[in-house]
Amino acid sequence: MKLRLLKLLVLYLTSAFFIAVTTVGLINTYLGVDSPLRPVVDRAVSLLPPLPAFIERMTEKGLSDLVDRSGIQTVQNAVAKAGRGAWHQPADDMSLLCGAPDVSTVPVWSARTTYTWVDETGVRNFGDEPPSELTADTLGVDEGNRDFETQVIWDGVTPNRALEGRLRGGAMRIYEQWGQWIGRDRLVRSQVALRITGDRKRFLDAWGGDANGPMPSGFYSLARNEAVAFYDPRKMSEARLLEVIFHEVAHLISTWQVGVLPPWYGEGLAEYFESMQVQWQSAKFRTRSEWSERAERSGVMPLPQLIALDSRRWFAGDIQSRYLTAGALVAFMMTTDPGRDGLMALAQRAQKARCAPSNAKQRWSPAGYPGGVQGLDSALRRWLYYPG
Known part of the structure; x- marks a missing residue:
């Protein structure tokens, strides 16, 4: 007893x-x-x-x-x-992608050049000057009034101009990446809005979800062409706010450029970009050791299983491990020539199928990597668990 x-x-x-x-x-x-x-x-x-x-x-x-x-x-x-803690609008907004009268392309008139390179730790960097001992790719930046523009809207929150500059810079970096992948002459939507609101009711109304259920930290809307974050400075750090906005604006810009991506690619890009640390014209990303520490905590999914997940099944499991694996995968691929080539090839393929139904791209994989998906899985694990 x-x-x-x-x-x-x-x-x-x-x-x-x-x-x-x-x-x-x-x-x-x-x-x-x-x-x-x-x-x-x-x-x-x-x-x-x-x-x-x-x-x-x-x-x-x-x-x-x-x-x-x-x-x-x-x-x-x-x-x-x-x-x-974040929410992405359902695919019924995708009808806005094709045939929307106010969607514009961005003309190419570059007056300034920036540089991007991968340093010895495997981290991608951007700057106005090329590094002295590393090979850098060039990016044309249009400084005219037709360049990519971001409207930062402070709604019920005291404006923070220093933070606003970092938000604009981060959004520009995401946009520039797509220009590098698919060509600047194919970019669309030269303007997006970043809304930071401290008004809970307005946030819930804009989100359109259940006011009595869990509320996300942010979401994006194709209909309004904006990324939105709920921000209470007493409860959320500036670093977390940047992560939320960068994650959502990465989804917003990516969706406008190429439509819906497979979850491993779309969420992986958003995870990769949310870690940006922007200072003036430079942007640094999460280091290899930081990804390794996260992998030790969350675990890494086998890539064949991750890539097989469609958007409906993405949340039916260990969500933390899925986001970590997808983000680490994109971060790793950005450090190698075959990986960067693979991401670019998929981006260009998605741009050509931009208006295709969302389920048409759900099974796409980075199978072009040397050794296929299994080879990529082994390379990712070596990068995460055996840093040298």
Whole structure:
């Protein structure tokens, strides 16, 4: 009897601790607050999606009378928002990509040249002057009034001009990368808006989600052509705000250029760009050792499994590991000639299929890398776990 009571007590305390951690973590997520508990909540939430996914599979087999499919979608959406703290609008906005009357291309009149290179630690850098001992690629930057422009909107938040400069610089770097990949003469949407709002109600209205559910830190909208972040300086650091905006504007710019990308590529790019540290005309990214430290904490998925995930299944599992693996993959590929060539080839292929249905690109993979996907998986793991 005593042993049984002891087991019940341990079970009760464990359950109470789990509920407390989850509750606090979800409240933090709802408020857009960074917290040491967030990774714990991410891991706990990642255990939830398999149940609705299993029910959905049963539904497809003819048990639709037992399951409310809209309820499944609601659960999956809530899990995605709670686990990640950011939200990306559904594909029904994709009709805006083709035939929208106000979508403009960017003429090429470059009056200034910037340089980009990969240093000895494998980090991509940008600057006005080329490095003395490394090979650099050139990027033409148009300084005329037809250049890429960002409108930073401070909505209910005291403007921070220094931070605003970094936001503009980061958005420009993302835009320049697409110009390098697909050609500046093919770029579209020369203007985007970055909205930082401290008004919770206006943020929720613009987001269009459930006001009673977990609230994301940010989202992007094709319809309004803007990336939006909810920002309370008392609860969110400037560094976190930059991450949220860079992540969302990376999605916004990428989607306008090439449409929907496979999750590993689209989310990987957003993870890669969110780590930018912008200072004047220079931008530095997360180092190899920083990616290695994150990999030690979150674990790395096998690339064949990651690449096989479509957008519907992306959130049905260990979401933290998926984002980490996708971001590390893009970061690694940016350090090697075959990797950069592979990313560029996929970008150009996606640009040609820009108006294709989103499911047409879901199975694309970096199979052109030497050794195929398996070779790339081995190379990524060596880069992460055996830095030398």
